[in-house]
Amino acid sequence: MPLMKSWVTSANDAAHPFPLNNLPYGVFSTAGTEERCGVAIGDMILDLYAAEEAGLVAVSDSPVFDVPYWNDFMDLGSEAWKALRARLIEILAEGSADRAAAEACLVPMAEATLHMPVAVSEYTDFYAGRHHAFNVGTMFRGPENALPPNWLHIPIGYNGRASSVYVSGTEVRRPWGQLKGPNDEMPRWAPSARFDIELEMGAIVGTASDRPITVQEADDNIFGYVLLNDWSARDIQAWEYQPLGPFQAKATATSISPWIVTKAALEPFRCDTPEREFELLDHIKDCGPMLYDIDLEVTLAPEGKPATTIARTNYNEMYYSAAQQLAHHSTAGSPMNVGDLLGSGTISGPEKQNRGSLLELSWGGKEPLTLDTGEARSFIADGDTLTLIGNARGDGFTIGFGDCVGTLLPALEDPYAR
Incomplete structure (x- = not known):
């Protein structure tokens, strides 16, 4: 599989750890926000709570990404996992029709504090x-x-x-x-x-x-x-x-x-x-x-x-x-x-x-x-x-x-x- 191109240009660097092929999940906060779920793309974080509020992503009838852990989303099962990844690729891919709406949900990684991504059960x-x-x-x-x-x-x-x-x-x-x-x-x-x-x-x-x-x-x-x-x-x-x-x-x-x-x-x-x-x-x-x-x-x-x-x-x-x-x-x-x-x-x-x-x-x-x-x-x-x-x-x-x-x-x- 070759590099998948994103309109987030930093994600297209062959040496960058967070290309569109990756899309890892974490929890972050900024000076103006509480801890919530996010996705790393290049040197940015897509604020999933904001994206959910804006209607860019929807994986459940109720909010999932307003909490400081990924457990609630994981509990939705593998079909939800596949659907979210496919939707994120669609949103962040080069030429995406959702670029303008997604740009409003981006946070520079340099301005974010990262937290535990999961509530560890055992x-x-x-x-x-x-x-x-x-x-x-x-x-x-x-x-x-x-x-x-x-x-x-x-x-x-x-x-x-x-x-x-x-x-x-x-x-x-x-x-x-x-x-x-x-x-x-x-x-x-x-x-x-x-x-x-x-x-x-x-x-x-x-x-x-x-x-x-x-x-x-x-x-x-x-x-x-x-x-x-x-x-x-x-x-x-x-x-x-x-x-x-x-x-x-x-x-x-x-x-x-x-x-x-x-x-x-x-x-x-x-x-x-x-x-x-x-x-x-x-x-x-x-x-x-x-x-x-x-x-x-x-x-x-x-x-x-x-x-x-x-x-x-x-x-x-x-x-x-x-x-x-x-x-x-x-x-x-x-x-x-x-x-x-x-x-x-x-x-x-x-x-x-x-x-x-x-x-x-x-x-x-x-x-x-x-x-x-x-x-x-x-x-x-x-x-x-x-x-x-x-x-x-x-x-x-x-x-x-x-x-x-x-x-x-x-x-x-x-x-x-x-």
């Missing part, structure tokens, strides 16, 4: 990238026991905290926790010294289910995707995770990019999951291309200094797709809700420069990486800004997500000090 994080799982397992158990026995048969996950999912740009505070080093007799209470990121994609559930669903049904139920950074306190996790897995180590924050890129926009970039070492059971078998060819990048910028690209990889490195994760999530009868968020797990590739976490990049702190500034990092330092970038590149166009950014603030004074 959040589940997976451990579904083979390179990441092998690297981490090798560090702690050796290469011969790197992958748990179940790993090649099911997508492993845990239920996280929806209450600490934040939009890009939200600052993150270094957490306190219970720590115990390998040579310590007893645990101690201290700020995390091994704070980290995890480069992930997040899938947003747009259709509820109350029974086990197939992989194809799961794929149909996914509304769209965001970049996701699951901030991780590795030293807290090392002490707490046996036998039930992460708890406080992952509770501080999870950051997502501000724009939801729909499955329709990503269709040209579908690709297959890797060849299977063992045949999967029927309920999570591949039923077609379920991954996407999306280039991913991580940069780290010390406070007041330029950024260094520390990792590059691709979403196609995942072992399990979001559809397989969602299908497996439903197997025990757990209802899935509109607005549920599924984290893919850390996305790493086969080479050192493809590793999606500092834990891997520094090999547990034993091999610190050197930034372009000359500084060394094993884990995140106070004041560091981490940025996740994702782009799918087509024929003369780019599908972008908007950066997923977070800055680490120093730990506060001991919250339990008396």
Whole structure:
């Protein structure tokens, strides 16, 4: 599919992340407006509440886009999703008869503040990238026991905290926790010294289910995707995770990019999951291309200094797709809700420069990486800004997500000090 031309000229730049081919959904406000739904097109935002008021779009008998989340629209179902995208393309395409009316609903992105695009119902994080799982397992158990026995048969996950999912740009505070080093007799209470990121994609559930669903049904139920950074306190996790897995180590924050890129926009970039070492059971078998060819990048910028690209990889490195994760999530009868968020797990590739976490990049702190500034990092330092970038590149166009950014603030004074 080539670039679709828009009368919003900035959207026709091959390198711009928001062409007419994309049309990602977000929530924004300006100095004169409250939070409401919008669509990114070039360097502008189409105010969907204003467009709805003007009669440019109509997806329901009552207003849908006057609220600060996309959940109400998602709940209308896939036919409404298709109809809105088709109407937006009609409105914003070069030569559109609706240009004059739509221009009145445009807001410069530079004048807008972006907010959480979805009210997250529940959040589940997976451990579904083979390179990441092998690297981490090798560090702690050796290469011969790197992958748990179940790993090649099911997508492993845990239920996280929806209450600490934040939009890009939200600052993150270094957490306190219970720590115990390998040579310590007893645990101690201290700020995390091994704070980290995890480069992930997040899938947003747009259709509820109350029974086990197939992989194809799961794929149909996914509304769209965001970049996701699951901030991780590795030293807290090392002490707490046996036998039930992460708890406080992952509770501080999870950051997502501000724009939801729909499955329709990503269709040209579908690709297959890797060849299977063992045949999967029927309920999570591949039923077609379920991954996407999306280039991913991580940069780290010390406070007041330029950024260094520390990792590059691709979403196609995942072992399990979001559809397989969602299908497996439903197997025990757990209802899935509109607005549920599924984290893919850390996305790493086969080479050192493809590793999606500092834990891997520094090999547990034993091999610190050197930034372009000359500084060394094993884990995140106070004041560091981490940025996740994702782009799918087509024929003369780019599908972008908007950066997923977070800055680490120093730990506060001991919250339990008396």
